[in-house]
Amino acid sequence: MSILAKRVSRLKPSPTIAVNNKVIELKAAGYDIISLGAGEPDFDTPQHIRQAAKAAIDKGLTRYTNVGGTIELKEAISLKFKNNNSLNYACNQIVAANGCKQVLYNAFAATLEPGDKVIIPSPYWVSYPDMVILADGEPIFINCPQEKGFKLQPEDLEQAITPKTKWLILNSPSNPTGAGYTYAEMRNITNVLMQHPHIHIITDDIYEHIVYDGFKFYTPVQVEPGIYDRTLTINGMSKAYCMTGWRIGYAGGPVNLIKAMTDIQSQSTSNPCSISQAASVAGLMGDHNFIAENNKIFRKRRDLVVSMLNQADGIECTVPEGAFYAYPSIKGCIGSTAPSGKKINNDDDFVSALLDSEGVATVQGCVFGMSPYFRISYATSTVLLKEACSRIQRFCASLKR
Ligand SMILES: Cc1ncc(COP(=O)(O)O)c(C=O)c1O
Numbered sequence: 265m266s267i268l269a270k271r272v273s274r275l276k277p278s279p280t281i282a283v284n285n286k287v288i289e290l291k292a293a294g295y296d297i298i299s300l301g302a303g304e305p306d307f308d309t310p311q312h313i314r315q316a317a318k319a320a321i322d323k324g325l326t327r328y329t330n331v332g333g334t335i336e337l338k339e340a341i342s343l344k345f346k347n348n349n350s351l352n353y354a355c356n357q358i359v360a361a362n363g364c365k366q367v368l369y370n371a372f373a374a375t376l377e378p379g380d381k382v383i384i385p386s387p388y389w390v391s392y393p394d395m396v397i398l399a400d401g402e403p404i405f406i407n408c409p410q411e412k413g414f415k416l417q418p419e420d421l422e423q424a425i426t427p428k429t430k431w432l433i434l435n436s437p438s439n440p441t442g443a444g445y446t447y448a449e450m451r452n453i454t455n456v457l458m459q460h461p462h463i464h465i466i467t468d469d470i471y472e473h474i475v476y477d478g479f480k481f482y483t484p485v486q487v488e489p490g491i492y493d494r495t496l497t498i499n500g501m502s503k504a505y506c507m508t509g510w511r512i513g514y515a516g517g518p519v520n521l522i523k524a525m526t527d528i529q530s531q532s533t534s535n536p537c538s539i540s541q542a543a544s545v546a547g548l549m550g551d552h553n554f555i556a557e558n559n560k561i562f563r564k565r566r567d568l569v570v571s572m573l574n575q576a577d578g579i580e581c582t583v584p585e586g587a588f589y590a591y592p593s594i595k596g597c598i599g600s601t602a603p604s605g606k607k608i609n610n611d612d613d614f615v616s617a618l619l620d621s622e623g624v625a626t627v628q629g630c631v632f633g634m635s636p637y638f639r640i641s642y643a644t645s646t647v648l649l650k651e652a653c654s655r656i657q658r659f660c661a662s663l664k665r
Contacts, residue, residue, distance in 0.1 A: 280301060280390055280627055298651060303439060303589075305558065307506045309510070313507065313547045328538070332526040333359065338355040340549050341358050341514050353516030356519055358514060360544075361513055361533075361536055362533055364498050364499070367515045367525070372399035376401035377400070387438070389438075406424050408443075418452040422459075434468070436467075436471075437472075439587055439589055440591050446480075458491070464494045465484055470513070474503060474555075474558075477563070479586060484497075493518055494518070496515050498515045499513070503587075565646055577660040578600070589641055590639070591632075591638075598610070599665070612628045615638050618659050624652045626638045
């Protein structure tokens, strides 16, 4: 008899981490690889945040803190919600954890009973379904096609709702598509939610600050205060503050849910790193000009990547509103044959043939729940992006149709 619990057999290890591991292996073997797989900014953590971390060590902030975060951090988060999102969350409605990943994990662990359903619009961030499954819930996917901007349509949401629906997960701007909901689009979704008071909402706002061309971000409760009591608003330091390794994510929500999530955390990891918490206070309370500067660079890269991809045979790429991903369609490459003789039947084949023949690592759309697409992260230097896109163009031109 296996020592492993059944739930482990339902779990897939993170496919994006698998791509990273393959890149490390190939680079170590001496291959010239450009990786467009990573979901993290290539910028360093801003100086004032690093400085605050060093000062925290010297001040002796090196001990256990409150499980759900220090008072200073919770107050900074509370202020952030107020200032950026017009949301009132008191400190007992806030929890900080080791990244948004742990916040999400704890939320599902605290709420899902076997058979509870969680609506996940697809394409989705890879971890949502597996986290739901780990907590004995059942993911219910709603297709959000490219023609609809990869965004959830209110009528499709309406159709997917059943009495067993516990949560809807929203993620705007999105990983993997970069799609962001306008006020009107978000309003259409919240209108449906107002008709179904048994549904709870998780909004993963981690890409809130990374938006382009004047796009205005709205979190669902801001658009419809009527869902405040059943929404968990999640955000974190990883992306906009270039702090992926520091592991700070947080959430605001109903007192009883936040307490349950904190209790779960108290029996697993306890508080997130005390030094990272002090650094996050500096990030949330300090100068934010670097975000606009970084976004200028991201926007140039986005425009470069979208334009070069649209010039590749068989690829069609829409312009993302935010985040640092592009999600091009490769419909026009399916059924072709690579120079190696490999047939391109799906996005798995495309991505592996592209890596083998041109050394460009990307992630296949099937892992995000929509094919035939692939995800490119443009959080890497312009020089490398140009080279990578030229290689993709050359690869597409080499396919025999
Ligand atoms: C949509 C989304 N949510 C959550 C996370 C996890 O972020 P964190 O580093 O805060 O755990 C990521 C990271 O890639 C993400 O893309």
